[in-house]
Amino acid sequence: MRKTAKINIACPNQKCRFHNKKFQGNIKRNGFRKKLQNYKCITCEKQFIETIGTPLYHKKMRKKEIIRICELFTEKLSFRAVARATHHKLDTIRNLAEDMANHARQTNEFFLHDLKLNPIEVDEIWTFVKKNKKELPKNFARSVAMGIPTATLR
Ligand SMILES: [Zn+2]
Missing domain, CATH: 2.30.30 (SH3 type barrels.)
Known part of the structure; x- marks a missing residue:
């Protein structure tokens, strides 16, 4: 075995x-x-x-590409600007953000362990996503809070 x-x-x-x-x-x-x-x-x-339960699940996008998009999220561009910079459709960027929000806890895990982002960067991504998304899942804030190391919670 x-x-x-x-x-x-x-x-x-x-x-x-x-x-x-x-x-x-x-x-x-x-x-x-x-x-x-x-x-x-x-x-x-x-x-x-x-990739179950992560933003990569059912996505054809490569990990490298997702990392690039997440980096742009930390720079606080608009979804439209991120789409333009990465040559993706606006919908693709929106869907990715929505997937991340829907799987907030697993996404945190992905950010911290796979992408090796630090908790401040993770915090910045969520701030950005929250600002740019009109509708977030009901339990969004809670599931984000549960996944982020307490040091980053204010
Ligand atoms: Zn099992």
């Missing part, structure tokens, strides 16, 4: 003993689905693909 302990992925199943806990040795690679790495949790037997 392949070594499982090193996989930097947590089980997305909320009922699982290892939900959101990485490096527990419960996740193994399990082939591919739609060209994305498929994983299986050997504890709860749930299968999932790598």
Whole structure:
């Protein structure tokens, strides 16, 4: 069997003993689905693909591109300006921001661990998204607060 302990992925199943806990040795690679790495949790037997619950899920956009857009978000450009600078449609940028807001907790995790942003930068992105989005999910503020290290909360 392949070594499982090193996989930097947590089980997305909320009922699982290892939900959101990485490096527990419960996740193994399990082939591919739609060209994305498929994983299986050997504890709860749930299968999932790598990017579930992050802004990357169901997105064709490359990680590098998302990083670039997030950097522009920290510069507080308008969505329109970000779209222009990255040659994406305005809707694409809006949808990405909406996805991020809808998965605020996982997005924080993604910002801090995958993109290696510091909490201040994360804070700036959320400030920007909040300002530019008319409608945010009801539990948005709470889910953001839950994911951000307390040092950044004011
Ligand atoms: Zn599990």
